[in-house]
Amino acid sequence: MMLAGAPASADTIHLKNGRTILADHVRENGSRYEYDIGDDTYAIPKSAVDHVEAGGTPTLSAPSGKSSADLPAFTPASSLINEGDLPKTIIKDGQVDPDALAKLESKGNSELSATADFIAGKFEFEHGNVDRGRRYFESALRFQPDNATVLIYYAALLVRTGNAAQALTYAQHAVSVAPQSPDAYTVLGYAQQACDRTKDAVASWKHSLELRPDSAVQQYLDKAQREQSAESDFVQRESSHFVLHYEGKQTSEAFRAQIIAALESDYDDLARDLGTPPHDNILVTLYTEQTFFDVTRAPSWTGALNDGKLRIPINGLSSMTPELARVLRHELAHSFINQLSAGRCPIWLHEGIAQLMEPKSLGGDGRQLARLFKSQTNIPLNLLEGSFMRFSGTEAYLAYAESLAAVSYINDAYGLSDIQRILQRLSEGSSTEAALRATIHSDYGQLQSELGKYLTDKYGN
Numbered sequence: 001m002m003l004a005g006a007p008a009s010a011d012t013i014h015l016k017n018g019r020t021i022l023a024d025h026v027r028e029n030g031s032r033y034e035y036d037i038g039d040d041t042y043a044i045p046k047s048a049v050d051h052v053e054a055g056g057t058p059t060l061s062a063p064s065g066k067s068s069a070d071l072p073a074f075t076p077a078s079s080l081i082n083e084g085d086l087p088k089t090i091i092k093d094g095q096v097d098p099d100a101l102a103k104l105e106s107k108g109n110s111e112l113s114a115t116a117d118f119i120a121g122k123f124e125f126e127h128g129n130v131d132r133g134r135r136y137f138e139s140a141l142r143f144q145p146d147n148a149t150v151l152i153y154y155a156a157l158l159v160r161t162g163n164a165a166q167a168l169t170y171a172q173h174a175v176s177v178a179p180q181s182p183d184a185y186t187v188l189g190y191a192q193q194a195c196d197r198t199k200d201a202v203a204s205w206k207h208s209l210e211l212r213p214d215s216a217v218q219q220y221l222d223k224a225q226r227e228q229s230a231e232s233d234f235v236q237r238e239s240s241h242f243v244l245h246y247e248g249k250q251t252s253e254a255f256r257a258q259i260i261a262a263l264e265s266d267y268d269d270l271a272r273d274l275g276t277p278p279h280d281n282i283l284v285t286l287y288t289e290q291t292f293f294d295v296t297r298a299p300s301w302t303g304a305l306n307d308g309k310l311r312i313p314i315n316g317l318s319s320m321t322p323e324l325a326r327v328l329r330h331e332l333a334h335s336f337i338n339q340l341s342a343g344r345c346p347i348w349l350h351e352g353i354a355q356l357m358e359p360k361s362l363g364g365d366g367r368q369l370a371r372l373f374k375s376q377t378n379i380p381l382n383l384l385e386g387s388f389m390r391f392s393g394t395e396a397y398l399a400y401a402e403s404l405a406a407v408s409y410i411n412d413a414y415g416l417s418d419i420q421r422i423l424q425r426l427s428e429g430s431s432t433e434a435a436l437r438a439t440i441h442s443d444y445g446q447l448q449s450e451l452g453k454y455l456t457d458k459y460g461n
Contacts, residue, residue, distance in 0.1 A: 090116055147177075165195055171191045189202075242281060258319060270333055274357075286312055312328065337353055348381055349432070373455055
């Protein structure tokens with residue numbers, strides 16, 4: 001179960017909100033930093049970065065789930081007046097100054113007011129404060145409802161917060177007022193894909209790339225085209241909260257009815273236990289095993305995936321099994337966690353909560369984990385903030401077990417309500433450690449120490 005080998009060198013991106021991103025390589029590209037994690041490339045605006053440090057311990061992968069780094073990087077368009085010194089006027093001591101903002105709005109200049117609110121919204125959005133960012137973008141659009149730059153950012157924020165259907169309207173408006181903007185087509189494709197309009201998303205991303213080459217958009221397009229090809233003959237069935245995609249001959253009507261019934265029951269349970277369900281219907285696709293891996297390019301140990309859609313391989317099954325029921329509940333839990341945390345939940349917490357909701361217990365893994373924590377040979381939790389997709393099967397097994405142990409400890413010691421409060425803090429822009437300190441009064445070091453004692457007391461050494 002132990003990870004082997006010494007870590008290689010990597011670059012560390014230090015964000016202004018206190019969080020860090022560990023990457024294999026970081027490079028500057030205009031108004032943003034691009035960084036590589038494994039085979040994937042991501043981008044983040046320079047305005048969100050404090051500094052970049054070369055060398056250090058590498059990340060294990062990029063976060064799954066939607067975060068600001070997963071969204072297209074935008075450059076303010078000419079639909080905004082020259083910002084000049086406005087950012088310095090509005091942003092003081094690392095936060096938006098509401099008095100300065102109100103003073104600018106009082107001048108009665110709609111273009112100035114829209115720009116000021118946009119600057120405030122962009123600052124909050126890039127620092128993870130999505131609720132405040134949303135309010136500022138909405139205010140900017142009241143002053144200038146046809147401002148393409150604000151529309152693009154607002155649509156991106158809505159997709160990130162699970163409001164894809166609403167985002168689609170604003171993205172379409174952005175394209176209509178800025179038909180030569182690659183960013184408008186990029187975010188339109190992002191909203192279309194989230195609304196299960198893959199064919200439309202492919203067309204939008206192709207048009208964006210014609211206007212401006214972009215490696216991140218190319219990755220979106222490549223995956224969407226794989227999905228479109230694999231699902232060309234799929235049909236769908238809808239229920240109260242789900243849209244189920246499947247190949248007609250692959251499953252029986254009775255089996256599909258069992259899957260829908262299980263998901264609807266899980267939805268009710270998770271809404272009761274976690275609260276705040278996703279805004280839009282949840283997309284679920286049933287695959288053969290080979291098609292699942294062709295579309296997702298997931299590692300061989302992966303049993304299912306939630307990348308905004310629940311992707312479930314069901315080879316050889318003709319009816320519901322206890323294992324499939326656990327998989328469905330686990331993957332659905334990720335949608336609730338994304339909604340509660342505004343896409344900012346670290347992966348160890350994501351996976352720990354999802355396993356807790358199955359429900360799953362440590363069982364025989366508890367004793368082994370107790371030994372690892374006692375000898376300090378466990379994986380540090382801060383190295384489990386990123387995706388587990390780059391792990392070998394053995395490494396992933398340990399990562400999942402540690403995640404479940406950490407969440408089980410928090411649940412046993414503090415209760416599910418504090419887990420909800422941690423997610424709420426994350427949604428408001430707190431770093432993981434800040435959210436932990438504000439709820440269970442522990443940073444990573446303290447949590448790992450307490451977790452080691454919990455495992456020893458419960459499972460022995």
